[in-house]
Amino acid sequence: MTEPTQDEAHGGALGSRLNWLRAAVLGANDGIVSTAGIVVGVAGATEDRGALLTAGLAGLLAGSMSMAAGEYVSVSTQRDSEMAALAVERQELKEQPEAELVELTDMLEARGLSRKVAREAAEQLTARDALKAHARVELGIDPDELTNPWHAAWASFLAFTAGALLPLLAIVLPPAAWRLLVTVVSVLAALVLTGWSSARLGAANPRPAVLRNMVGGALAMAVTYAAGSLLGAAGV
Template identity: 85%
Template sequence: MSEPTHEEAHGGALGTRLNWLRAAVLGANDGIVSTAGIVVGVAGVTSDRAALLTAGLAGLLAGSMSMAAGEYVSVSTQRDSENAALAQERRELREQPEAELDELTDLLADRGMSREVAREAAVQLSERDALRAHARVELGIDPDELANPWHAAGASFLAFTAGALLPLLAIVLPPSDWRLPVTVLSVLTALCLTGWGSARLGAAPAGPAMLRNVAGGAVAMAVTYGAGSLLGALGV
């Protein structure tokens, strides 16, 4: 049986890195849109820098903590499921090794190998590391690459925070008359970049992704600014 190629050996690691990068881009995108919606909405009521900063910081902290907690729970559930599947596989390998060897042979044959080659491959893989072979071929799990919920939570927190800082700084740093246009322009430019980045990571056309991102952000800011302006006009 031939040895795995360099590309095959590192394909899983590359896929994992791309997933992390995609999650980071999407987390930053969420931070940009949600925080921009908050500060632009408040800007429809008041131009007071302290009020804008307070609202922006509250949105940033609430959003980043929510993202981190949600990611932690999601990845913890995924990891628990993977560990349970691996534990069951260990038990089956211990109690019925021949049946598991036949199962691995069938799985390899289903992937296009002849029955003889599949049997030889199954035997060699099982002799080297039966659990790893079944985990990868049968379950699609790498026992050495189980998702870490703390890493996922931290990455989500940082990505959202990085995105949220842009509209927050854009609304509080410029002079009063420039705050809204600077924020809108900065946010739309950033959304254009995150749309391009997500499209590139997914090997998809960049134009539609950028247009969707910019349109979504523009609508969100328009709606919240309109709501804020209405509340301000009503004296709420």
């Protein structure tokens, strides 16, 4: 019999890493689309490099800070809920250990074990670490791997910033005559990459994800460019 590989032995950890990677790809995708929409919209109204840089930087900073703050609040709420659930479970184990043992046995039996085997497994798990056993089986929580809001916030901030830098640099670095073309082409190419990556990480067909990304990005840029052109023509 072959030995299990590291990924097989730690499937939960691998799944967690894939979730973080998928979140990073989606964060970068948000940065690309939102910043591209801003700078292309401003480019429709003016060719001034300073205005484009200012708008792009403002969009990058506002978007990355918003993403980080939103992720921090969301994950903090999730962590608070997990901690509260663990506290309740810890108290129940202290006050009524036998009832909790029966509950764990019932849950293991519901997963397909015979009553005898479920009881033996529940006793062994309880002897090893009762709280961890109940947290994993009953609550679906690993007490050793609770979500960290700071990690989530920094990951969102960096992912959004990395994505936003592409349209920002594409709009300010080329000569005025090439700015729009370079930005649109580079943004669509980046959206192909993020769409393909997110689909592959989710074991899905990449084609629909790539098409959705390209159509959504192109539509965002077209709408903002049209709005910027109208405002520029009106002298606003």
